[in-house]
Amino acid sequence: MGQGIGYCLIRYLKKYQWAASYYTLLLKMAPASSTMYINRSWAWLGARKFELAIKDCNQALALNGNMSMSYVNRSAALLGLKRYHEALQDANYAILLKGKGVAYYNRGMALMHLGEFERALLDFDRAIKQRPNLLxxxxxxxxxxxxxxxxxxxxxxxxxxxxxxxxxxxxxxxxxxxxxxxxxxxxxxxxxxxxxxxxxKNIDHLLVLEWYQFCIDPQVTAERIEYFEHLALLVSEKVPGFHLHAGILYLLQGQYEAALNKFELYIDQGQFFSESGYFWSGMACAASGRYPEAHRMIDHALQQGLPPFFLNALALLNNEKHTAFIAQYRLK
CATH class of the missing domain: 1.25.40.10 (Tetratricopeptide repeat domain)
Known part of the structure; x- marks a missing residue:
């Protein structure tokens, strides 16, 4: 029953700190319970306190080294800390111990972030086969x-x-x-x-739609600049797209170095789909006449999966000196 209460706090009520406190009380009564440490690590994962989750998983493994969920939860915590090689190792251990679909999911996540997409895809197939209703x-x-x-x-x-x-x-x-x-x-x-x-209110949705509009009608107008300034009111610095949005606004205003700085900050955040940052960095470089850098940035964006359709936004560089550069990408 005690475990049932903790499960409800985590699974249904999302009261992760409450659940962690609850399991802490239970551990005072059963300090040698590896299961309770695993359960508390689950609560810490929900609270995004990954170091505490790792500490509890380590304790659980010290008590019982054959519990796959200790490795599963520790791999999840390591993923949260972006320690992908270690997460991969723990997911492998969990799978060897007959871990469930979540172990394949964790391994797939580690592989994906390490750029091993084909292997990751196979693991996601396995995870979905075991748990088809997890979106x-x-x-x-x-x-x-x-x-x-x-x-x-x-x-x-x-x-x-x-x-x-x-x-x-x-x-x-x-x-x-x-x-x-x-x-x-x-x-x-x-x-x-x-x-x-x-x-x-999702800035990412609005930005992509506006990028589409740039491709259809590549003009920098006062109205568009005003629209991006309006969007700034919706964006928090904590939102991943903050720097991308700010960079596009600077670019439209002709502040190319400021734009490039913002795009670099966006890329440095380690966004999984960073090709947008590379494309707009290329735009800022091209606008400044730094064509070799612009080529490298835009070519990298394409290699990372940028839809070629979005290259039509290059027509925003409407100064004649950019014509030869733009022509190399065969805009339609």
Whole structure:
């Protein structure tokens, strides 16, 4: 019954600190319980206190080295700390100990962040086979497919997510990008509009739709600059897209060095889909006449999976001196 209370606090009420305190009380009564340490580590994971989760997993392993969930939870904590090689090792141990689908999920996440997308995809397939109703697995498998340029597979996973939850606005967003990657412009636009209408406070949705508009109508106008200034009111510095948004605003205002600094900050955050940052960095470099750097940035963005459609935004560089540079990308 005690474990049932803790489970409810974590699983249903999301009261992670309460659950951790509850398991702390139980551990005072049963200090040699590896299960209680594992349960408390689960609470720490929910609270994003990864170091504490690792400490509890270590204690559980000291008491019983054959419990797969100790390795599963520790690998999850290591993922949270971006220590991917260590997370991979723990996930491997969990799988050897007959860990469940979550062990494959964790290993897939570690592999994906280490750039081993094909291997990660296989693990996500295994995880989904064991636990087909956990939606996060479809997101990461679709993200992995996108990195491999398996766009139709990504679309199918995002469509599954939307069927599970018609309000899965991030799935609409990502599916729209996948459609654009297949040059299905009409369906891509429909999905981008849907996510903006459904989740109008999400800056990432609004930015991508505006980027689309730049591709259709590549003009820098006072109205567009004013719109980006308005968007600034919606963005917190804690939001991953903050620096990307600020950089685009600086670029539109002609402040190219300031824009480049912001794009570099966005890239340095380690965003999984960092190709947007590289593209706009290339834009800022090209606008400054630094064409070799611009080529490297934009080519890297394409290698990382930037849909070629978005290259049409290069037409924003409407000064004649940029014509030869832009022509190399064969805008349509």
């Amino acid at each position: 996060d697995q479809y997101y990461v498998r679709a993200a992995c497919s996108t990195k491999l340029k398996y766009y139709q597979a990504a679309i199918e996973d995002y469509t599954r997510l939307i069927k599970f939850d018609p309000r899965a606005w991030n799935a609409y967003h990502n599916r729209g990008i996948a459609y654009l990657s297949l040059n299905n412009i009409e369906q891509g636009l429909a999905d981008l509009v849907a996510c903006c209408q459904g989740d109008p």
